[in-house]
Amino acid sequence: MATAEERVLDSKNRHMEFTVTGRLVTARPREATDKNEVRGSRIEDRVAPSASELCAPEILAIEEVAGQVIDGIDSKAILNRMADIGPEARLFLYRPQGNVARAEVFEDPRICPEINRGAVIENLKEKPKDVSGWRTHDFIIDTKGCLGDECGRCAVMCPENAIHLMGKGKGSFHEIDPLACKGCYICWVECYRTAADCILVDGKTFDAAMRAKHFGE
Amino acid sequence: MATVLSGNSAAAWGFRLSRVQCYPYYPITPSTACSEQIARWVSDGALETVTINAESEHSAASQIIAAGKSVRAGTATSSKGLLYMIEVMENASGGSIPCGFFIGNRATGAPINIWADNSDAYAMRDSGAIQIFTADAQEALDGVIQGYRIAEDLRVRLPFAVNLRGFTGTHAYEGVEIPKPEEVDRFLPGYVSTMPLFAPAKPVTYGAMLSALPYRRHKRNQMAALKNAVEITQEIGREFGERFGRSYGLFDWIGDQKAKLVVALLGESAGAGEVVVRHLQGKQGIPGVALLKIRLFSPFPAREISRALAAAGTKAVVVLDEGLNHGGVFPPLAQRIATAVQLHLGSHAPKVASVIGGLGGSEVRQEHFQLMFNLADNIAEGKASRAEPYWLDIDEDPIFVENENQVNPKLWKKWGEVWKQQKRKEKYFSPLPQETDEVRIYSRAGQGAITSAVGFTGAGILAGRQLLTVPAFGSERRGAIITTDTLVHGGGGQKIRSFNRTWDVMVLYDDTILYSPEHQALDGLKESGALLINSSRLTVKKLREQLGAGKANVRVFTVPAAEIAERLGLKHINMAMLGALHRVYEKIPLEKALPYYERHVPKPRDLSLEAIRLGYAECTDQGAKKRLKEVRLPVTEEFLAWRPEDHSQIAWPSEIEEIRAG
Ligand code: SF4
Ligand code: SF4
Numbered sequence: 001m002a003t004a005e006e007r008v009l010d011s012k013n014r015h016m017e018f019t020v021t022g023r024l025v026t027a028r029p030r031e032a033t034d035k036n037e038v039r040g041s042r043i044e045d046r047v048a049p050s051a052s053e054l055c056a057p058e059i060l061a062i063e064e065v066a067g068q069v070i071d072g073i074d075s076k077a078i079l080n081r082m083a084d085i086g087p088e089a090r091l092f093l094y095r096p097q098g099n100v101a102r103a104e105v106f107e108d109p110r111i112c113p114e115i116n117r118g119a120v121i122e123n124l125k126e127k128p129k130d131v132s133g134w135r136t137h138d139f140i141i142d143t144k145g146c147l148g149d150e151c152g153r154c155a156v157m158c159p160e161n162a163i164h165l166m167g168k169g170k171g172s173f174h175e176i177d178p179l180a181c182k183g184c185y186i187c188w189v190e191c192y193r194t195a196a197d198c199i200l201v202d203g204k205t206f207d208a209a210m211r212a213k214h215f216g217e
Numbered sequence: 218m219a220t221v222l223s224g225n226s227a228a229a230w231g232f233r234l235s236r237v238q239c240y241p242y243y244p245i246t247p248s249t250a251c252s253e254q255i256a257r258w259v260s261d262g263a264l265e266t267v268t269i270n271a272e273s274e275h276s277a278a279s280q281i282i283a284a285g286k287s288v289r290a291g292t293a294t295s296s297k298g299l300l301y302m303i304e305v306m307e308n309a310s311g312g313s314i315p316c317g318f319f320i321g322n323r324a325t326g327a328p329i330n331i332w333a334d335n336s337d338a339y340a341m342r343d344s345g346a347i348q349i350f351t352a353d354a355q356e357a358l359d360g361v362i363q364g365y366r367i368a369e370d371l372r373v374r375l376p377f378a379v380n381l382r383g384f385t386g387t388h389a390y391e392g393v394e395i396p397k398p399e400e401v402d403r404f405l406p407g408y409v410s411t412m413p414l415f416a417p418a419k420p421v422t423y424g425a426m427l428s429a430l431p432y433r434r435h436k437r438n439q440m441a442a443l444k445n446a447v448e449i450t451q452e453i454g455r456e457f458g459e460r461f462g463r464s465y466g467l468f469d470w471i472g473d474q475k476a477k478l479v480v481a482l483l484g485e486s487a488g489a490g491e492v493v494v495r496h497l498q499g500k501q502g503i504p505g506v507a508l509l510k511i512r513l514f515s516p517f518p519a520r521e522i523s524r525a526l527a528a529a530g531t532k533a534v535v536v537l538d539e540g541l542n543h544g545g546v547f548p549p550l551a552q553r554i555a556t557a558v559q560l561h562l563g564s565h566a567p568k569v570a571s572v573i574g575g576l577g578g579s580e581v582r583q584e585h586f587q588l589m590f591n592l593a594d595n596i597a598e599g600k601a602s603r604a605e606p607y608w609l610d611i612d613e614d615p616i617f618v619e620n621e622n623q624v625n626p627k628l629w630k631k632w633g634e635v636w637k638q639q640k641r642k643e644k645y646f647s648p649l650p651q652e653t654d655e656v657r658i659y660s661r662a663g664q665g666a667i668t669s670a671v672g673f674t675g676a677g678i679l680a681g682r683q684l685l686t687v688p689a690f691g692s693e694r695r696g697a698i699i700t701t702d703t704l705v706h707g708g709g710g711q712k713i714r715s716f717n718r719t720w721d722v723m724v725l726y727d728d729t730i731l732y733s734p735e736h737q738a739l740d741g742l743k744e745s746g747a748l749l750i751n752s753s754r755l756t757v758k759k760l761r762e763q764l765g766a767g768k769a770n771v772r773v774f775t776v777p778a779a780e781i782a783e784r785l786g787l788k789h790i791n792m793a794m795l796g797a798l799h800r801v802y803e804k805i806p807l808e809k810a811l812p813y814y815e816r817h818v819p820k821p822r823d824l825s826l827e828a829i830r831l832g833y834a835e836c837t838d839q840g841a842k843k844r845l846k847e848v849r850l851p852v853t854e855e856f857l858a859w860r861p862e863d864h865s866q867i868a869w870p871s872e873i874e875e876i877r878a879g
Binding site (some may be wrong): 054055056057059090092094101102104106107108109110111112114115116117118119120121122123124 | 287311312313314370371372373374406409410411412413415416417418419420421422423424425427431432434435437438441442445
């Protein structure tokens with residue numbers, strides 16, 4: 001598989017460096033370039049995490065506290081306090097680097113406990129909604145044509161987070177979750193392999209007239 | 218040892234001690250100085266905070282909300298600025314983001330008005346934030362620190378606002394205890410967001426769209442959390458007291474524990490009420506009186522306030538609102554109290570009357586509290602009162618009517634019968650004792666009078682007294698006449714935070730002020746008082762003529778302050794005037810004040826101190842020994858020389874002609 005040429009953008013950013021490969025722009029920390037270490041282009045690699053600072057605390061119910069060994073807290077005292085409060089008791093546990101920095105028992109103020117405080121959505125917990133009814137066509141990626149983890153452009157562009165990478169390295173490919181895909185055509189337009197070669201609509205590459213309309217060919 | 222701070226700097230100290238990590242702001246009168254102070258600390262390196270110069274209040278609020286998802290964030294605003302923030306405010310409360318707002322309360326117009334009332338805070342009351350009202354700089358500082366504790370409590374997690382009345386609160390300088398940072402750290406541990414925005418292991422979405430079912434369930438949760446803040450405010454106020462020696466609750470009950478008559482209000486105006494309550498307490502024929510100074514406005518502690526009123530056996534509550542509820546039955550505070558007592562006490566509820574006052578910078582004076590207690594007495598006796606608000610200081614619509622021709626005839630038609638029942642009772646209006654000395658400085662903006670009065674305040678506090686300095690100014694230019702008032706209290710005992718407005722010492726920075734048609738500078742000067750004037754041309758005889766009859770006993774002091782400043786090469790006369798003030802007001806002796814000045818006077822310190830000493834030495838009540846040449850500093854010359862007409866009549870036409878000719 002031929003990879004497009006990599007080009008470094010001229011940027012004043014002191015921390016990040018931007019490279020262009022074909023139509024894909026990748027950001028990576030400056031140091032990485034010094035070591036000549038080329039990292040992949042998947043989303044996870046593009047964020048520079050300082051995990052210690054941005055660690056989310058856990059909020060545990062009494063069963064969850066009882067069901068595990070937590071180093072650095074007096075589990076017995078905490079369980080007692082939680083039992084005093086009742087079923088609404090929660091343990092706020094903050095372990096930035098695996099060590100307990102804050103452990104606080106409190107009474108959950110919620111009346112409707114299935115809704116997060118602030119109506120915040122935890123993206124990884126969120127059950128995918130079945131939006132297949134919105135579609136008028138089925139979108140499928142031709143696994144043979146897909147560039148796999150070398151590309152990932154469609155996965156980034158998909159507004160419904162419906163496209164997932166399957167496998168790693170050579171032979172990896174992208175797949176569209178048929179329940180999550182709403183049929184917006186964005187992946188089809190954005191696919192690096194000039195669309196219809198790779199992303200099939202209703203099992204077909206799209207007709208030439210449509211292609212010409214979109215790409216002016 | 219107390220430090221002299223303005224309300225704004227005290228709030229800034231609150232943010233500093235709370236270690237806010239992000240402070241976006243867009244300055245607006247009268248809370249600008251709070252943000253300026255934070256920005257100065259950040260640029261000096263004293264504070265590690267990300268400040269953002271937002272392009273509007275809307276952006277500042279959006280930024281504080283975004284920041285508050287991960288770190289501790291705060292900002293300050295007022296008036297229209299707050300109204301502009303309200304649009305996004307529900308994203309903070311709905312998103313459960315515990316960020317902090319300091320509000321220097323100000324009118325919202327139109328017409329434009331930069332002075333104080335609670336309109337802005339009232340406009341914010343339905344945006345889901347915790348609203349705390351404070352009455353002085355100390356309460357504001359403590360309020361910000363406690364605000365973060367309350368807001369970040371896991372049972373609450375909502376935004377909070379600390380309110381302080383504009384100018385008389387935000388610009389008043391007084392002694393403030395600044396808690397030790399280590400102690401504040403122990404009281405207020407660092408903020409850990411339950412849902413940080415950029416935690417890679419747990420990505421989250423704030424503000425996603427929700428359909429009706431989860432939306433209403435979420436709002437139910439939000440209300441439950443806000444309600445929790447009542448109990449938690451009390452808990453945290455108590456804990457604050459244990460650690461720092463200043464306890465706070467949901468409200469202060471000032472006066473008789475069994476008060477039959479209560480005046481309820483929010484914030485700073487309570488200062489004048491306290492003086493009246495102390496005066497009326499135990500007076501012949503007056504039932505127990507008390508002031509209900511409410512600290513937590515939202516969530517409203519309805520049950521706790523009703524219980525307190527029931528326990529005291531209160532018969533009548535007069536509620537003072539410094540803001541309106543357009544189209545409502547009662548203004549916001551009166552409405553909350555009236556519903557609270559009806560719902561909690563039913564047929565045992567005290568009668569509630571509403572009074573609107575203090576709008577757009579109107580002062581709520583001591584005599585107003587006498588009126589309100591009189592009104593409470595009348596309605597407790599069963600006299601009819603209005604089912605709509607009374608107003609303070611509206612001549613056509615007074616609370617009590619002596620003679621029906623004095624009131625608006627339309628109102629008389631409507632309320633005449635009620636008015637006839639409402640009688641003024643002289644026992645409420647016996648003259649109030651004056652426990653304080655009051656000093657007023659008339660100066661021109663830019664002469665440094667506020668600096669000298671703040672120095673005087675610090676020195677007085679060091680000498681063991683309580684002082685309060687309130688400058689008053691508006692939209693004037695440099696060189697316009699402003700006043701700076703200082704209240705000196707004997708020290709110990711009750712704190713007094715209200716001016717009687719009769720002056721023991723009147724200081725004029727400039728003799729031209731005597732001739733300003735707009736200012737009757739000598740009005741209100743007590744007969745036993747003293748006049749200090751910076752003048753090298755007016756004779757004592759001439760000044761006495763100005764004072765007129767009835768002021769024969771006023772002592773008149775002159776000091777050639779401009780001449781001293783010129784001799785020393787100083788730009789301002791304020792230090793010489795400060796020295797002279799110690800000569801006139803002997804209760805704070807100069808030698809006791811000097812240790813304070815040695816550390817705090819403006820640079821160059823040695824010259825400033827020398828000016829203070831010379832001002833003290835050359836101030837005399839004998840008139841100038843010899844008529845000195847008239848000295849004016851360049852800065853005064855500049856003020857006096859400025860004439861708008863000059864530009865319009867002389868400069869403009871010639872330029873226009875030039876343009877025409879060219
Ligand atoms: S059609 Fe739209 S929703 Fe479906 S996979 Fe492609 S980008 Fe995603
Ligand atoms: S389907 Fe197209 S855009 Fe998506 S990863 Fe494969 S080649 Fe790239």
